[in-house]
Amino acid sequence: MPRYQVAVIGLGPCGISTAIYLKRYGHDVVLIGLENTSLNKAHLIENYYGILSISGTDLFQMGIKQAKNLEIPIYKDEVLAIEYQNDDEFLIKTNNNEITATKVVLALGSAKREFPLAKKFEGNGVSYCATCDGFLYRKKRVGILGSSLYMKHEYEVLKNIIPNLTIFTNNEKLAFEVSNPVVSDKIVALKGDEYLEGIVTENGEYPLDGLFVAMGSQNAFTLAMHLGLALDSMSIVVDEHYQTNIKGIYAGGDCIKGLHQVIKAASDGAIIALEISKELKK
Amino acid sequence: MPRYQVAVIGLGPCGISTAIYLKRYGHDVVLIGLENTSLNKAHLIENYYGILSISGTDLFQMGIKQAKNLEIPIYKDEVLAIEYQNDDEFLIKTNNNEITATKVVLALGSAKREFPLAKKFEGNGVSYCATCDGFLYRKKRVGILGSSLYMKHEYEVLKNIIPNLTIFTNNEKLAFEVSNPVVSDKIVALKGDEYLEGIVTENGEYPLDGLFVAMGSQNAFTLAMHLGLALDSMSIVVDEHYQTNIKGIYAGGDCIKGLHQVIKAASDGAIIALEISKELKK
Incomplete structure (x- = not known):
């Protein structure tokens, strides 16, 4: 199993900058992540010191x-889970690899990947974490929303504990085979007053007591929830050393509070690298 | 007199980044400073996110x-003094201009421009601030060290209060005319046990009770001292909004504590711009 001092999750400005500085400080570092970062989708950046004008894709590729x-x-894998091992090591499970590292940097960008229709019911029937909340819904009618490999990871947690489990793909193609019922219609509404009562699709209505949202790829928010990291609304809470409430896990860039700009994310990376380097040299 | 919402002192990464962001936020901003920044002297930068490799001069010029x-x-002036005016305005005096601004950003880079020989006597006969300490030495034998326009500014404060005042240029050419004695020999030592007792040059010895160091151009450290800003060793103290202990004066980059790197300085600038923009819109 590949083993590194530091695993940096995320290929955007914070992740790359962290890795550049760590490498130049003489540490053994690995980068893990998909190319679907918000930077890669940004149109034109004209406020980055040192570069007159550049497309998001070009800046991403330069990194x-x-x-x-x-x-x-x-x-270039999708990170599905990060697990705490004994002796101060973390195990990072991706769709293709298992990697261990002493320190982990979460540079996964903004957590703006929630399902807007579900927002109203967060904590009232809607969950983003199968590991955290699956057991609570074991005797209920439950849906899981998503279609990606990350959703598969969540599905595998739920399918063993929840007999009455329906998959909703919201008009997307499922990336894998399942044994549970699948509804692939587009979702038009979530029903309920205070608590979730069901899903309305273009072609029908499905009464539910719980819905697990597992859309898109794993992101900072969902990873953080699985790890038990302290959150403040949709941001990961870090201390003045950019360390989360779990020793050894750091976060920077758009997944923490503050200015969400490329220059700030890249600067966070440089500072995180210095902080980690100091720790590793102790 | 030119009047701006924000005056940014310093043309390095923090200053330029502050100005870029402020301008794009719709504010009226001016940049003031010399081109002798540490970035302009840096050889090769290879750890800046988004740029593979660039000389310090090229990056400076791009800014x-x-x-x-x-x-x-x-x-492209030398800032000689910043003075607090009434009604929340600051007056910035340069060698060529007087400019007023509501907010001032100090992005003057590292304060590493002290005179090494004088270090031992700081506070014990050596001062960096004529306005602060001139009066204490009014009846003493006093030297002033320097040759630049910034030194002239300090000299003009001292010459009216200290009759026994000698100018030491340490082998440099004086940039202006003076009526006091001038010693242009190279300085080889400062004498004294705990307190300063005199200067030793290549060609003689000069007993002194006090020495005002005013070498090179004005920098963050000396500007900060004149303004009465809180300092922590050679850094300007700022709060979480990058504001100093004087409301309306901000500082960032290498003149505050933290990682002294281009990426961090440029990021500080972006954050300062946002903080100031919020204040101006109140």
Whole structure:
């Protein structure tokens, strides 16, 4: 199993900058993440010190090139879970690999990937974490929303504990085979006053007591919830050293509070690298 | 007299980034400073996110170009003093201009411009601030060390209160005319046990009770001292909004504590701009 001092999750400005600085401080670092970052989708950036004008994709690709020039390994995988091991090590499970590291940096960008229709019912029937809340719904009528590999990870947690489980893909193609019923219609509404009562699709109505939202890929918010990290609305809480409430796990860039700009994210990375380097040299 | 909402002192990454963001937030901003920043002297930068490799001079010039593209006025002046006016306005005196602004940003870089020989006697006969300490030495034998326009500003404060005042240029050419004695020999030592007792040059010895160090151009440290800003060793103290202990004066980059790197300085600038913009919109 590949083993590194530091695993940086996220290929955007915070992740790459962290990795560049750590490598230059002499540490063994790995980058893991998908290329679907918000930077990669940004149109034109004209307020970044040192660069007159650049597309988000070009800046993103330049970051990847900088990491490659320094021979930093990059796994272009989807991170499905991070688990605490004994002896101060974390296990990072991706769709293709299992990697261990002493320190983990969450540079996964903004957590703005919630399902707007579900917002009203968060904590009242809607959950983002199968591991956290699955057991509470074991005797209920439950839906799980999503279609990706990340959803598969959540589904596998739920299918063993919840007999009455329906998959909703909201008009997307399911990335894997399942044994439970699948509703692939587009969702038009969630029903209920205070508590969730059901899902309305274009073609029908499905009474539910609980819905697990597992849309898109794993993001900072859902990873943080699975790890038990302290959150403040949709941001991960960090101390003045950019460390979360779990020792050894750091976070920076758009997944923490503060200015959400490329320059700030890249600066966070440089500071995180210094903080981690100090810890590793102790 | 030119009047702006915000005056940014310093043309390095923090200053330029502050100005870029402020301008794009719709504010009236001016840049003031010399081109002798530490960035302009840096050899090669290879850890800046988004740029593979660039010389300090090229990065510095790119910053100037970004400001010019946004039509931000740039005064390539030496700032000699910043004075608090009534009605929440500051007056910035340079060697060529007087400019007023509601908010001032100090982005003057590292304060590492002290005179090493004088370090031992700081507070014990050596001062960096004529306005602060001149009166204490009014009946003493006093030297002033320097040759620049900034030194002239300090000299003009001292010459009226200290009759026994000698100018030491340490082998540099004096930039202006003076009526006091001038010693232009190279300084080889400062004498004294606990307290300063005199200066030793290549060609003689000069007994002194006090020495005002005013070398090079004005920098963050000396500006801060004149303004009465809170300092922690050689850094300006700022709060979580990057504001100093004087309301309306902000500081960022290498003149505050923290990581002294281009990326951090540029990020500080972006955050300061947001903080100031919020204040101006109140």
